[in-house]
Amino acid sequence: MTSTIVLKSSNITDKTNSVFKYDFPNSVNLVDHEVALVSASMYYSWNNISTVLENRTFQYQYVDGTDTLQTVTLTLDEGLYEISDLNKALQFSMIQQGLYLTDNTSSENIYYLEFVINTVRNSVDINTYSVPTSLPAGFTAPSNWVGFPTTTYNPNFIATSRFNEIIGYSAGFQTGLNTGVGTTLSFSSSVSPNVNPNSSILVDLDCIDNVYSNPTGIISTIVPDVAVGSLISVKPSELIFSPIRNGVYNSITCRLLNKDTLQPQQIEDNQIVIILGIRKKYKFEMPPDRY
DSSP, X not given: OEEEEEEOGGGBOSTTSOEEEEEEEEEEEOTTEEEEEEEEEEEOOOOSBOTTTTOOEEEEEEEOTTSOEEEEEEEOOSBOOXXXXXXXXXXXXXXXXXXXXXXXXXOOEEEXXXXXXXXXXXXXXXXXOXXXXXXXXTEEOOTTOOOXXXXXXXXXXXXXXXXXXXXXXXXXXXXXXXXXXXXXXXXXXXXXXXXXXXXXXXXEETTBOOTTSSSTTEEEXXXXXXXXXXXXXXXXXXXXXXXXXXXEEEEEEEEEEETTTOSBOOOSOOOOEEEEEEEEOOOOOOOOOOO
């Protein structure tokens, strides 16, 4: 017979929303017992851009109206980003710098650097476009326009360390200024983009002592198979039980750990429900020998 305990937001004990403490109504003797993850539900709400991951910044360069090379370091807010969100952050930075023109016909802003998802090649493509030396017909320059260079060039994107992993490029990769050529440059990821470095979460219990695991209390993993911000629902088709360390317990602590740092994962949405199953160990007995 399996008994269940339910962990929810009221059991959270720290600011990461990933450490839960369940207090038993009375002390329980858990000698020769085992535990398994029965189910878990939570929103996909942990950051892929953060100070902890050291991937909040990247750079780009442009030439202003005095032919001076300017370098912009863009620092992203901590958050959960898709590639389209990163591109929007890049566009907003270029609006602040005045590195865009407006098409009078469509009233759309034209940017000279962009990130684009390439689903066929599993790549984040980086496109850079030639900045003109004078205002093209049918376009308007913003009031803070950087100024027209004497020689055409393409903005130079620089993939700083750790951010490069998100988009699948080598650390320090640069697209180049392409000075005086006047062509579009396109690049594709050299490795698969790691858009979410925290691709799975480890479920850890303080009552487990598994010598084959590090940490020793790991009983399961939670792997997002939904879009960012959507509800993750985990319900194993077959329960995998782990032996509980013999003892008398007043409480059990459950932690949701980052798979790389093995520290509690910062989870933004605390609407989490975890159900654990506890049962007496099954003992197999050989039938009596008839002979």
